[in-house]
Amino acid sequence: MAGGGELRAALGRHPARGTYLSKDFLIAAYREMVAAGELREDPALAERLRMKPVRTLSGVATVSVLTRPYPCPGTCIFCPDDSRMPKSYIADEPGALRASQNAFDPFRQVASRLSSLESVGHPTGKVELLILGGTWNAYPKDYREEFVRRCLDALSGEESATLPEAQQKNEHAARRNVGLVVETRPDHIRPEELLHLRKLGVTKLQVGVQSLDDRILALNCRGHTVADTRNAFRLMRAAGFKIQAHWMPNLLGATPESDREDFARLFDDPDLRPDELKIYPTILVENSKLHAYFQRGEYRPYPYEALLELIAAIKPVIPPYCRVNRLARDIPVRHVVAGNKRSNLREDAQRLMATRGARCRCIRCREVRGLHVARGDLRREDLAYGAGGGEERFLSFVTAENRLAGYLRLWLPGAQSSVLPWPDLERAAIVRDVHVYGQTLPLGGNQEGAAQHLGLGTELLANAERIAREAGFPRLAVISAIGTRDYYRNRGFEDGELYLVKRLN
Ligand code: SF4
Ligand SMILES: [Zn+2]
Numbered sequence: 001m002a003g004g005g006e007l008r009a010a011l012g013r014h015p016a017r018g019t020y021l022s023k024d025f026l027i028a029a030y031r032e033m034v035a036a037g038e039l040r041e042d043p044a045l046a047e048r049l050r051m052k053p054v055r056t057l058s059g060v061a062t063v064s065v066l067t068r069p070y071p072c073p074g075t076c077i078f079c080p081d082d083s084r085m086p087k088s089y090i091a092d093e094p095g096a097l098r099a100s101q102n103a104f105d106p107f108r109q110v111a112s113r114l115s116s117l118e119s120v121g122h123p124t125g126k127v128e129l130l131i132l133g134g135t136w137n138a139y140p141k142d143y144r145e146e147f148v149r150r151c152l153d154a155l156s157g158e159e160s161a162t163l164p165e166a167q168q169k170n171e172h173a174a175r176r177n178v179g180l181v182v183e184t185r186p187d188h189i190r191p192e193e194l195l196h197l198r199k200l201g202v203t204k205l206q207v208g209v210q211s212l213d214d215r216i217l218a219l220n221c222r223g224h225t226v227a228d229t230r231n232a233f234r235l236m237r238a239a240g241f242k243i244q245a246h247w248m249p250n251l252l253g254a255t256p257e258s259d260r261e262d263f264a265r266l267f268d269d270p271d272l273r274p275d276e277l278k279i280y281p282t283i284l285v286e287n288s289k290l291h292a293y294f295q296r297g298e299y300r301p302y303p304y305e306a307l308l309e310l311i312a313a314i315k316p317v318i319p320p321y322c323r324v325n326r327l328a329r330d331i332p333v334r335h336v337v338a339g340n341k342r343s344n345l346r347e348d349a350q351r352l353m354a355t356r357g358a359r360c361r362c363i364r365c366r367e368v369r370g371l372h373v374a375r376g377d378l379r380r381e382d383l384a385y386g387a388g389g390g391e392e393r394f395l396s397f398v399t400a401e402n403r404l405a406g407y408l409r410l411w412l413p414g415a416q417s418s419v420l421p422w423p424d425l426e427r428a429a430i431v432r433d434v435h436v437y438g439q440t441l442p443l444g445g446n447q448e449g450a451a452q453h454l455g456l457g458t459e460l461l462a463n464a465e466r467i468a469r470e471a472g473f474p475r476l477a478v479i480s481a482i483g484t485r486d487y488y489r490n491r492g493f494e495d496g497e498l499y500l501v502k503r504l505n
Pocket of ligand 1: 073074076079087133135185208
């Protein structure tokens, strides 16, 4: 590490020599020295100095913000109830603390998260905003619009009078929004709601599936049915959103066997088949209605071994087009009345699977992450599967070791698909996601070998166009975040009302 030696030598001239140096100090020193010409710019060194490089290795910095405390239409018995928090969050969970310290103000939450990411050396040019808390659509419409406006303003670093103005400013800002995610319930997904989400610039929906058994849904007072979930998925897909499902084993009334069957339905049913997944084993907390069932002896959390066996059995079922984003909620252990208190369920499950020769093929387990890749080492893959009455195509680039360098999700609606009467989507195939890996780079930065710079995105789009054209679609629509519109314009897409659209003939 040539730069490391230089940094050491340069620090030797620094007054703080001999004391313990924190990473943020080192990064600040590195930047100062580069600016002063004392040190050569060295991306490899900068990467090593970053505190937790994995946070931005997927190419994008994630910023989570919580909405203010507000009643949720749900009455789910497992859901924590903390009047200081939006429904389902606990005051001292990571992220929740920062939200309350900033009085749930979206601008302050985003600004404080950005400054902590930047202080430890993470580039923040591309930001995915994750809006968490209760059920998004249940909040007043004005509040939702104001919330998104202020998040975007915090990214752009200036105040706007209206949401469209904030969106326009962010399109070319130094810190751009490249993904906007909200959480909701299946029975709140209706065409008019999806239209509003698109106007806000939302690109991904986290939706609480929890179970695919009407009996279990009813026992846990979810307030919706499996039919609602299937209908929600069809509509979300028809609108091109990326779909992240939350699924919960160990609900009231479930057994490890019923959970295995339930999980298989997520991918067997062509109306479901989510793009991403959070597996949240039910956590028994005191301030939930489930606690009373536990006290009456009507509910028991699975012993850890049973939970581990279950996770090790379901992970190999996950198809390669799906990403498991989380396995267990980050609830501080002191709130867990009974049940799993271990935070490394994922690692334990991977180890158990390895002893059985089983592997998880999900996106997360195959991402190239920080690996440097050359275009010549990559091969193209095209995975087709039925979904939402049409066909999904998961186009990807993988290494010889089957590591994923980038992918695109293309949906070809079919005769049985739900149709949204929106002009942008008329007779259009839809690109729902384009993702190419590589450490997030400052805008204008370059890093040899990073998958983002091999032109994979352009190639994936060209393939999607060809497939859509051959399937008889005259148009290709893409769901785009505010900050990625230029990327598509530069590749021949034109602004529609809610999507960018390209004519194919
Ligand atoms: S819908 Fe979600 S936030 Fe609302 S009560 Fe149910 S689990 Fe909690
Ligand atoms: Zn996996």
